[in-house]
Every structure is written in C-alpha cells, then in structure tokens.
Amino acid sequence: MPISVIIPTYKEPEYLDLCLKSIFKTQTLDNEIIVVVDGFMDLNKPVLDKYPKVKILDLVTNRGLSVGTNWGVYNSSNPEILVVNDDNVFCDGWDMVLNNASFQNQIISINQIEPNPSMFNQFIIKDLGKTPQEFNLDKFLEYSNKLDKKYLDNTGSTLPFFMRKEDFLKIGGWDIMYPSPHIVDWDFFLKCSLSKFSFIRTYDIHFYHFAGAATRKTLEQSQESTRKELLAHEFAHGKWGSYIKHNPKDNSKYL
Numbered sequence: 001m002p003i004s005v006i007i008p009t010y011k012e013p014e015y016l017d018l019c020l021k022s023i024f025k026t027q028t029l030d031n032e033i034i035v036v037v038d039g040f041m042d043l044n045k046p047v048l049d050k051y052p053k054v055k056i057l058d059l060v061t062n063r064g065l066s067v068g069t070n071w072g073v074y075n076s077s078n079p080e081i082l083v084v085n086d087d088n089v090f091c092d093g094w095d096m097v098l099n100n101a102s103f104q105n106q107i108i109s110i111n112q113i114e115p116n117p118s119m120f121n122q123f124i125i126k127d128l129g130k131t132p133q134e135f136n137l138d139k140f141l142e143y144s145n146k147l148d149k150k151y152l153d154n155t156g157s158t159l160p161f162f163m164r165k166e167d168f169l170k171i172g173g174w175d176i177m178y179p180s181p182h183i184v185d186w187d188f189f190l191k192c193s194l195s196k197f198s199f200i201r202t203y204d205i206h207f208y209h210f211a212g213a214a215t216r217k218t219l220e221q222s223q224e225s226t227r228k229e230l231l232a233h234e235f236a237h238g239k240w241g242s243y244i245k246h247n248p249k250d251n252s253k254y255l
Contacts, residue, residue, distance in 0.1 A: 003095055004032040004076035004165070006083045008068035011040040014132045015087035015210060017047045020054065022090040022137060029095045032077050035086075036068040065181035066174035073168050081168060084160040088112075089137065089208035091144040097204045098162045107163045107192055108200045109156035112209040113144070122155055122201060130212060140208055149204045156199040157189040160207055171195060175239075180225070180232035186244045187236060 005023065009016050016035070023033060034055045037044050039062030048056055057071055073081055080102050094110070101108055112120075115127040128143065129135030171191050178184045193199070236244045 001080070001099060002029045002031045002078050003098060003162070004034060004073075004078040004081045006034050006036065006069060006072035006076065006081055007086050008036045008038060008065055008072060009044060009086040010038050010062070011043050012086055013044050013047045016044060017050070018132045018135065018137070019084070019086055019088055019090070020047070020051050024051065024053075025137065026090050026092050026141070027095050028093070029099065031095055034072045034076060036072040038062055038064070038068045064176065064178075066176040066178060066184045070173040070176065073165060073173060076165060079165055080162065081165050082160060082162045084207070085209060087210040087212075088160055089135070089140060091205050091207060092141055094205045094207070097202065101162075101200075101202065102164060103198075104164060105167060105196065106198045106200060107156050107161050107189070108202055109158050110160045110162070111201055111203050111206050112158075112160075112211075113140075113206050114209050114211045116211060118211070120158060122153075124206060128208060130210065132210075135208075144206050144208075147203070147206055151203050153201050153203075154199055156201040157193075158201075159185060167192075167197070178232045178235055180228040182225075182229045183232040183236055183244065187239075190240070190244060 007016070007019065020033070020035075032055060033051075033053065034057060035048060036057045036059065038059050041058050048054060057075055059068060059071065069083060073083070080098070082098065098108065111122055111124070113124045113126050113128070115125070115130050117125055124147070126143070128140050171188070174184045174188050178187065189199070233243055
C-alpha cells in the first residue's frame, strides 16, 4: 500500500532537490509525496517544478515546523505516513520495508547516516558529503545497500518516523505552541509514550541526513534560534511540570 511522505521545508532548496531526487529514484510504490512550503515558495518553486508528481502545500507565510508537519499529515491521503527532514536522502527499498511493518500504536524510526558525530549512538557516522554538491547519490546507495540489515531495537523516537495517520491524529499531532522546532519532536514522542505506543528503530534501511542546519545559519540567526529554544524549554517545563530530558543511550524521553 502506498505511503504518504510528509516533507516540511523552509529555505533549503538544494537539500530538498536531493531529497526528492532520491525518493523518485528509489521508491517502488506509487507513494504520495507532500512538500509543505513554510513561507518561501519563490525560493523553492524552481526545484518543485522539476517534480510534477509532488503534492505542494503552500503555507504562504512562515508558520513553523509544527504547523507545517500537521498540515502535511492532515492533507495526506494514505493510512500510513512518513515524516522526514528536507535534508534526508532516501535509500533503496525504503517503502517496501515500511509497508510491511505497520502496526497500530507503533512508531518506526529509520536509522540515519550522518557526516558528523551525533548524540545518538545508533546513528552511523560516515562522511559521504556535508553539502548536496559534495554528495554522490549513487555512492550512497551502494554504501547503504552493503550495511547490516534485518534487525530492530526499541529506540525508535527520532526522525524520520513512520506511523499510522489515525494514530498521529489521536495523539493530536505536533504542539504548535512551541516557539522552536528543537523541542516539538521530543514533546510528540513523549505524548506517544504516555499513550503506550511502542517505539521501534529499523536498521533494514538507513537514510542519509546532513544534520548541519545550525552551521548554515548566520550568527544572528543562530542567536535567535538559541533564544527560541530556551523559550521552548520553558514552555515544556510549564506544560509537563519538568523539563523534557533526553537519554542518548536508548533515546528515551522522560520527566
């Protein structure tokens, strides 16, 4: 059964281009690809024009990652959804693996390959390019196809994640009150945990993730991002009674 892929994007058209290219190169099913443009359509339109099969949702103004993610899910057509970053690169066989792994009240995270050391010890650290210009899609596909597969663990609480649309709606989606995108995913996974969802990480497939958005910001943008993240922690403190904490050994979220 086809999957609805939700890709919120802001102003990273070169990364989005590579993301979409990899999807259409590797998918087996006739999946629904939804790109939610968060306020910079003029910047992203030349890339989107290259992919006429993509469903485009234009938020017109910059409304944030939570609104973009929710809007993409709400407008999806398939029972299963996959939420990804716009700087993810897809690998061979991703849709068939996920299509065979859907269960109610379950979140499946796809393990990632990143070029820089990560707080998540499950990730594979392999520098295949820190920019789209440095990246070779065919070499990545060759590398990812050689990785060990056929195993799972219970640390599935990171992006990209795959779940049933009805479960996303039951949880209430991403909280749009957060001023920063850095906390909303932890908040969402915590809600899922409190609702007794199971968390699975699959190593059958691996997506590449450039994971360098912070380094692509100006000093002023980085300072504003830090300010918003601190406000987001304060909001989480007020919402949950304590800060959302993170255990990088198993990716668990707890109070």
